[in-house]
Amino acid sequence: MLYLLFLADIKVNGFACKSEANISASDFAFEGLAKPGIINSSVGSVVTTANVEKIPGLNTLGISLARLDYAPGGLNPPHTHPRATEIVFVLEGELDVGFITTANKLISKTIKKGETFVFPRGLVHFQMNNGDKAAAALAAFNSQLPGTQSIALTLFTATPAVPDDVLTKAFQVGTKEINKIKDKLAPKKS
Template identity: 45%
Template sequence: MAAAKFSINTTSSFFLVLCLSVILVFTLSCFSSDPDPLQDFCVADLKSTTIVNGFPCKPVSQVTSNDFSYSGLMNETTIVNPFGAGVSSGDVTNFPGLNTLGISTSRVDLVPGGFIPLHVHPRASELIFINKGEVLFGFISTTNVLYSKVLKVGEQFIFPRGLVHFAANVGPGKAVLISAYNSQLPGIALLPLNLFASNPTIPNEILAKNFQVDANVIAIIKSKFGNLIN
């Protein structure tokens, strides 16, 4: 009897700990998600000098229908860089109705042979829809595995948040991409510019050790990007 009684108590204690653990995990997961808005909308006051994790709300009396529409992705973007890529952003900085909604868009135009250089979006995953052309997409996991594929019109590709990714036009003509992000301001860090055109600059010796090349090679690369951003 004693052994049976001990077994029941032990089993009950185990399930109690298990239940408490499940409740704790569920509670933490709820608190870690973005809070729901407490109002119908919060159109961004882009003139405000106080910005803390988003823009303050414009007074409702000043809100108009124009705040909830955006036509910046209609026209082809101007391409004036050696990458052969032009980007039009539809984030909260030019589409104030997106404020607090956790979503934004962009349009990318690629000339034949054009590409979007290696970059990351620190605050969002990116879902790309191919509107025109044939494009090679790829991203690199934290275990250095490359996931890439060539897609055509009507297909989509997803880049997980914070992972290094790229896109290249491999078709005979121009390509047009429409991106959607789960952030009103996804942010972007272009790796080539981060590495070779930062301000202040990363010392050549540091970059040379990282890439296992002579410092003179780094100096040549930096000179190319200096011309690009000036």
């Protein structure tokens, strides 16, 4: 709630709340989504956030944005947002999008420029650019800081590592396959 702006400067939720005298338009504005993010990941996509860490005025207001950029063939791999529902709007190109329900049903669709799609709170979802040119989307979340868990990275690159027997049992394959995935997903040394 904005009323905190009328009080002495304090922290709420760990973020600064400015007094009325000190707030300005810059607390509520952000220019960082204007340009495509630089894609240098192996999956061919990048996420640029516009949450309370970037826009102080969002504190306590329960909403945020992100920009998603995809190279041709790029994937925003299966992930969850522990604290938010997401709705995307395609800015450029087209995307194959999908989420899986708690009854293990895949709900998917190809969406084009100007179209929207909803990923309900907490469910695993992904977007893939199967076109031959770059794509981009804007995502809105009903949390000031929705959080993200990229499923493959969470399971295969956490520190310390998730125990091998958890992974071999969960995926029902041997340590050879598990180690292969771990190797592929490990951050590259320069």
